[in-house]
Structure formats: C-alpha cells, structure tokens
C-alpha cells in the first residue's frame with residue numbers, strides 16, 4: 026500500500042460491478058487470506074499445486090474485472106522491491122552446479138527455490154492487489170471488525186490510512202506549489218528543494234493531522250471507528266467460500282494422491 | 283433551549299510557546315443570539331472558539347456551556363451542545379464520502395439505522411445539498427462552497443444548540459458567500475461567528491465583540507462599531523465596504539443613524 030503513495034487511489038475500480046464485487050467484503054477478505062496462506066505454505070518445488078492455484082487466481086482476477094493495466098503496473102513496482110530481497114536465494118548450495126564464477130555458483134536447487142518463491146510472491150501480490158483495488162478501504166476495515174479483529178488494531182489501521190491520505194494531500198499541494206514556480210530548472214537545485222520539501226512535509230502533515238484530529242474530537246470522536254450496518258452473508262458468499270476451500274484442498278491434495 | 287448557553291469568565295490562554303492568545307475574556311451569550319467575533323488575524327478568535335467546544339480546556343478562569351463547566355468530565359455533553367465548524371473544510375471533512383462524513387457525528391452520539399438516516403438527510407437538506415446527488419460523492423473532489431456546506435451539515439447533524447463558525451466566508455466566492463449568509467440567517471440556533479468580514483457581521487449579527495491581541499475591546503451593538511472608522515483602524519480592521527460605497531438615495535444607506543450625524 027505504502028508504495029503507491031504517489032498515486033493514492035487504491036480502490037480505483039470499486040465503483041464497477043461484477044460477481045466478485047457483489048460479495049460481502051468479509052468474504053473477499055476470507056477468500057484472499059485462505060488463498061495467500063495456502064500459496065505461501067506450499068513447500069518449494071510443488072509445481073502442480075501452483076498450477077491449481079494459478080488457475081484459481083486467474084479466475085478471481087477475471088471475475089473481479091479489474092483494470093489489468095493498473096494491476097500489472099502495481100505488481101511490477103512491488104515485485105521490483107521483493108525481487109531484490111529474493112535474489113539471494115538464487116545462490117543457494119545443493120543440487121548440481123549449473124554455472125559458477127569465483128565463489129558464486131548457481132545450482133539447480135537455487136533455481137528451483139527462486140522460481141518457487143517468485144511465483145508465490147507473484148500470485149499473492151496478484152490477489153492482494155485485486156482485493157485492494159476492488160474494495161474501498163473503509164469497507165475492508167469494517168469487514169475486519171465483522172471478522173472479530175481486535176477493534177484497537179482496526180482503529181490503528183484506520184488512523185494510518187487517514188494519516189497517509191493527509192500526507193498525500195499535502196505532498197500534492199507542495200508539489201503543485203513548487204511546479205507552478207518552475208521548479209524544474211536544474212537538477213542540483215531540484216534535489217535541494219526536494220530535501221526541504223520532505224522536511225516541510227513532515228511538519229505540515231503533523232500540523233494538519235493535529236487539526237483533523239481536533240475536528241474529529243469536536244464531533245464527539247472517542248477513538249473507535251463508528252460502524253454502519255453490517256453487510257449480510259448471502260448464498261453466493263457461502264458458495265464462493267466453499268469453492269475457495271475446495272481449491273485450497275485440491276492444491277494441497279495433488280501430492281497426497 | 284437553555285436560556286444562557288454560553289458564559290465565559292476571566293478566561294486566559296497561553297500557548298506552549300509563550301504566546302498569550304487570550305487575556306481576561308468575559309463573555310455571555312443569551313439563547314438565540316447571533317454574535318460576531320471580529321478581530322485581525324492572530325487576535326485570538328480561533329483560540330476562543332476552540333474553548334467553546336472543549337478542544338482547549340481553560341488554563342485560568344471558566345467556560346460554562348449550558349449547565350456544564352467545561353472540564354474533562356463534561357466534554358461529551360459540551361461537544362453535543364456546541365457544534366464547531368472549522369475554518370478550513372479540508373481539516374474537518376475526512377471521511378471518504380459526503381454521506382459518511384455527515385453521519386460521523388451522529389454515529390459518535392450512538393445513532394444507528396433509521397434515526398441516523400433521518401438526521402443526516404435533514405442536515406443535508408438544511409444546507410441545500412440534495413442527498414441523492416451528493417451522498418455518494420467523494421468529499422475531496424467537491425468545490426469550496428460545497429465542502430463548506432458539507433462541513434456545516436456534518437455539524438448540524440449532531441443537532442447542537444450553539445453553532446460556532448470560524449471564518450465561514452474565508453474561501454467562498456461572492457455567490458456562495460451570499461448563500462451561506464442566507465443559510466445562517468435561517469438557522470434557529472445561537473451562533474458565534476468568528477470573522478474579519480465586517481460586512482458579514484453587519485448583515486447577520488446584531489451584536490459584535492471585537493478582539494485585539496487576545497482582549498475584548500468592544501462588546502455591543504454592531505452598528506455602534508461599524509460607524510467608527512477610527513476605532514476600527516486602531517484595532518487593525520477595515521470599515522465594511524457597504525459603508526464606503528456612495529449612496530444615491532439616503533434611504534439606501536445601511537444605517538440611518540449614521541447619516542443623520
């Protein structure tokens with residue numbers, strides 16, 4: 026989420042309708058969590074399980090009718106960060122050596138582990154992003170409460186979300202102010218200004234956060250997110266949950282047969 | 283309605299950096315009155331309003347709202363009684379959609395379901411925002427005038443008995459300003475309006491309180507101070523435009539008594 030501060034419209038697609046979007050938000054969260062756990066807990070090298078999950082994830086992405094281009098852009102950014110961390114796994118010992126240079130060597134195990142982990146990360150990111158793009162954050166927070174997440178935790182998440190949007194607002198305003206006075210003159214000067222901007226941004230966000238908080242207090246806020254009516258589970262919610270469970274079991278079961 | 287909703291006695295406030303923002307303020311507002319709180323920038327208007335709502339607690343002296351003396355134990359009652367509209371709607375509107383923002387206050391009061399719906403609809407109607415058109419709009423993308431109205435609706439939805447507004451016309455264009463004046467004129471509430479727009483004060487409020495550097499330097503009829511340019515000058519205020527404009531016919535002048543001087 027934090028990586029997309031520059032373009033802070035997380036739920037770009039939440040206004041469209043589709044099968045996925047007619048589900049209650051808590052069903053969507055449950056499905057996504059189930060799938061992510063199943064994917065993450067599958068031991069490395071079980072390609073058949075992943076084929077099953079990939080089909081499931083692909084179905085989900087299609088059903089949700091997200092804008093594919095936006096989805097891919099976000100995944101690309103996030104995968105960029107993740108892969109720098111993952112690169113280390115490539116040089117793991119074990120299996121036959123395929124290629125080596127000095128003390129660096131690439132082995133079959135290394136390749137296998139890297140492939141598995143990247144695939145896991147890719148699938149998880151795909152469904153998580155689909156969830157965030159199709160469900161407005163307040164709905165997600167509400168769903169978390171319905172799912173019996175501790176209210177304090179949800180309150181913290183909620184204020185984080187608001188604080189980020191304050192930050193983005195202020196950053197946008199300062200960016201415009203700088204651009205309107207022709208900031209783009211020369212790169213060295215620009216770097217200097219950006220440094221100052223970040224400092225000022227911090228102070229301004231704190232001030233503004235303080236004022237927003239005062240305004241909330243003046244309308245009787247006591248620290249707990251007020252909830253509207255809970256969305257009800259319907260038949261399609263149950264059906265989708267059962268299907269997800271079946272898929273998860275199938276993926277794990279392939280190797281037991 | 284309480285007969286004397288606001289009573290302030292010997293109120294002082296000093297900010298953490300040593301700025302003396304308020305000095306021995308004494309003020310009493312009877313029910314149903316509209317009071318203009320005028321003063322130059324930095325004269326302490328906002329600080330005073332923050333006290334009415336218990337955002338700032340009295341360091342010295344006392345603020346009594348209806349029968350409650352403002353203190354940590356009475357905050358809930360005080361905030362239900364006094365609605366505060368902040369100067370910048372962007373600081374006040376923070377929920378994603380207009381509807382969610384308008385219902386925020388009443389939900390904190392414990393309202394749900396049908397009653398909540400009714401309250402929010404009434405409040406939006408009071409500021410002439412059509413719930414059908416605006417309820418699902420993203421609050422960040424509204425125009426300045428619309429945001430202001432959403433902010434006021436969010437406060438009205440709590441059904442306060444006193445409405446405190448901080449520079450309500452500051453970012454509005456003339457037409458929105460006119461609509462807002464009309465709106466405030468028709469709200470049957472006790473109102474405290476902080477402003478440096480003296481034309482607004484003249485139009486809306488029969489009583490004016492002038493603040494200068496945290497002290498009350500005038501408290502009385504609005505006409506009494508508007509017709510005194512020298513006094514306004516010493517307190518860093520400008521005479522209202524409606525006084526500097528030439529009038530073709532004497533009966534068009536806003537205040538007769540002044541002309542006959």
Ligand SMILES: Nc1ncnc2c1ncn2[C@@H]1O[C@H](COP(=O)(O)OP(=O)(O)O)[C@@H](O)[C@H]1O
Pocket residue numbers: 297298299301302303321322323324325326327328329330
């Ligand atoms: N948070 C704060 N910390 C320190 N000084 C402040 C703070 N807020 C306001 N002040 C100072 O208190 C004085 C009164 O401010 P304020 O009530 O905002 O005036 P007004 O609303 O009439 O323009 C000013 O001198 C201002 O600089």
Ligand SMILES: [Mg+2]
Pocket residue numbers: 327328329369448
């Ligand atoms: Mg002010």
